[in-house]
Amino acid sequence: MTSEHDTWSARCVETRTPGAAGGPGKRIGRKASTAPRPDPTTDSPMTMLQAESQHRGHAIVEQVHADLKNGPLASLPSGSFAANSAWLVLAAIAFNLTRAAGVLASLVHAKATTATVRAQLIRVPARLASSARRLTLHLPRDWPWEPAWQQLFAAAHAPPAAA
Numbered sequence: 001m002t003s004e005h006d007t008w009s010a011r012c013v014e015t016r017t018p019g020a021a022g023g024p025g026k027r028i029g030r031k032a033s034t035a036p037r038p039d040p041t042t043d044s045p046m047t048m049l050q051a052e053s054q055h056r057g058h059a060i061v062e063q064v065h066a067d068l069k070n071g072p073l074a075s076l077p078s079g080s081f082a083a084n085s086a087w088l089v090l091a092a093i094a095f096n097l098t099r100a101a102g103v104l105a106s107l108v109h110a111k112a113t114t115a116t117v118r119a120q121l122i123r124v125p126a127r128l129a130s131s132a133r134r135l136t137l138h139l140p141r142d143w144p145w146e147p148a149w150q151q152l153f154a155a156a157h158a159p160p161a162a163a
Helices: 048-070 081-105 114-122 146-156
Strands: 127-131 134-138
Touching: 048 081, 048 114, 081 114, 081 146, 114 146
Parallel strands: none
Antiparallel strands: 127 134
């Protein structure tokens, strides 16, 4: 890009999703119904791979912010600073625990949003029964997320690792 006063150079950073068998992929961030947006440009001295890594890092942070805004921060109290502060701390703790549960459950849930983990693994339509001083949890029949829930349960109730 040039102007009459000075000259500077920039390069275009284009993000693509991986294609089948390692081939070229589709561009991400565009919808067919919207007008095309220009790709991000940078004048950073970083190499292309470093710039792409930094771009993906920013995308992950934005994903976390969106996940929090769609979850506990959607009803953030605004009356007092102390209430907002406490709510934010509890939201961060709940977010981290939900993400950890997703990672322990399965690879699918490790990449899922917290809303998906809550809907599929935490809000379980189960029945608790007691007999002979033992509690039994009856999970739904043909429940598609039972293996992931069982893996999470086994990981959470496993004895501690030997030191």
